[in-house]
Amino acid sequence: MIKKILIANRGEIAVRIIRACKELGIKSVAVHSNVDSESMHVQMADESICVGPHKAQDSYLNVQALISAFELSGADAIHPGYGFLSENYNFVKILEDHKIKFIGPSSALINKMGDKIQAKKIAKELGLPVIKGSEKGVSEINEAKEIANKIGYPVLIKAAGGGGGKGMKIVEKDSELLENLQIAKNEAKKFFNNDEVFIEKYFKNPRHIEVQILSDGKDNTVHLGERDCTIQRRHQKVIEESPSPVITAKQREDLLNTCVQSISQLGYEGAGTLEFIYEDGEFFFLEMNTRLQVEHPVTEAVTGIDIVKRQIEIASTGKLSLRQEDIIFSGHAIECRINAEDYQKNFQPSAGTVTTYHQPSGLGTRVDGCIFQGGKVQPYYDSLIAKLICHGNNREESIAISKRALDEFVIAGIESTIGLHKKILQHDDFVNSKFDTNWLAKSDILN
Structure with missing residues (x-):
């Protein structure tokens, strides 16, 4: 059984994984660069180890330093989070060669699905529309x-x-x-x-819809429904929601069943996401992400299932105890990605000290973040600083809770995209779900 996990990441996802570890009674080890020594994930973890200077390639991407930290800490496994080395075939292969448990799929599967050309061929063989x-x-x-x-x-x-x-x-x-x-x-x-x-x-007016899968790579694969990630800027997701407001019950059933059957054939182990383009009533396979997604909390909100805990369960026991009949979907959830950026100045990154911080709370409100009053936002890494996830009985209520929560959210000292999310959620096109992946660029919101 896994008793201690080294988290090869930083920011809000490292904090998220540490929380799951604490609830499971598992010790956590945070790694950090020299400028991240006072970061939230470092303060929350049971142990912390500096793995290098501020440049990511010298710290969070430094495989040798990470393995040294793993051995020094006496950890049993490594959780990669998302980004950085989470889908790096060479990193996972090195871990396998050193008999280090990686919380995720095998290097062979990461290699297969990481190359989009090869992934497309595999998807076609598995019966997915390409x-x-x-x-x-x-x-x-x-x-x-x-x-x-x-x-x-x-x-x-x-x-x-x-x-x-x-x-x-x-x-x-x-x-x-x-x-x-x-x-x-x-x-x-x-x-x-x-x-x-x-x-x-190229699809001119598509939706972006993805399916969350959990599988033990043996005899049990389940889906946790779909997410609609259509609100995007330059192919980067801005808002995600579950379930999708535009597909029918029959389309949903067919898509989810097809994904489960396909992943079962693949022998996939862990959490994974199949992404699709949706246009004119048809789905087309886009890619597979062999890791935890940034937007996984919207799925957790509508299912009540902790995906990180399930990842750890599969890695620890080789089995997924969850069955499809155990999963009950409830209501609607929306996630707003809060970035340290000035959206009115072409999304210019904003680094500095957070002088005032107040996060929203209340029924149906969750914040996954990594900043605090007096804390510093570094200019060297991804600008995502918090995710606001709001859950309601239906989409209308979820939007209302999200708008209320955004009004409560206060971040001063740096710029953030809170204002952008307020504009999107009150726009008629969003309320009526009349948008595609190009909508934000074409709308008047950024003017």
């Missing part, structure tokens, strides 16, 4: 033109090994293809050390 496009990497302009004309413009050039909108370019016609192909390849090389890109059909 987007039309190239079945391998594309590097030559003539080949790119042939594929683009076959599936029809507009098309999307995507990095095979990436995500988060990097190495991704929309192309409307042949004359724009060469330049964007080169830009996408250069970005892919820069951000993911892999310049392979592929081409697929």
Whole structure:
């Protein structure tokens, strides 16, 4: 049994995992860079170890330092959170070679599903609907033109090994293809050390819907419903909700059952998310995230199931005790990602000391955060500082609770995106669920 976990992460997700550990009676070890020594996750953990200077590659991405911290602490397992090394095949392979328990899937499965081209092939073999496009990497302009004309413009050039909108370019016609192909390849090389890109059909007005899965890799795979993550900015999610307000009960049942069957065949172990594009009543597989998602709390709100605890259970026992018939869905939940950014100045990151902090509370209100009054927001890492999750009996009530909670939320000393969320939630298009992934960029909210 796992008795001590080293958390190879920082910020709100490290705090989230520490909370789960405390409730399970498991000791937690926080790692931190030199500038994070007074951070909330460090103060909350049972132990803490500095793994390097402020640059992520020298600390949170420093595999040797993390393994040294693991051995020094006497931990039994490593939880990667999300981001950083959570989906890094080489990191997990090294852990396996050193007989270190990784709370997540095997390196082989991470490798399979981490490459988008390979993941698409696997999804097709498993019976998931896939987007039309190239079945391998594309590097030559003539080949790119042939594929683009076959599936029809507009098309999307995507990095095979990436995500988060990097190495991704929309192309409307042949004359724009060469330049964007080169830009996408250069970005892919820069951000993911892999310049392979592929081409697929671009959807102009899609929704982004994903399915949360838990599986023990043996004989038990369950779904925890779907999330609608359509409100986005530059392919980065801003607001997520569960359930999706736009799909029918039959569509939901078919999608969820298909996902469970597919993952069962894959032999997947742990928590995972299957992401889909949804347009004109059809779903198309986008990618699989082999880790905990930022937006997992909305699923926890409507199911009452602690996903992190279930991850630890699977890693510790090799079994998932939860059965599909045990899962009862209740109400509607919305998550607002609060970033330390000035959304009125092109989302410029905002670092500094938090001079005033008051978080909302009340029935149906949850805040997963990592800041406090007097605490510092560092300029070196992701700008996510808190997540506001509000749960109501239905979507209308969930929106009302979210708006009330945002009015209570006070963060001073740095800029935040609280004001942006207030604007979105009171907009008629959001209230009536008439939006797509491009809605925020096209709306008047950012003007």
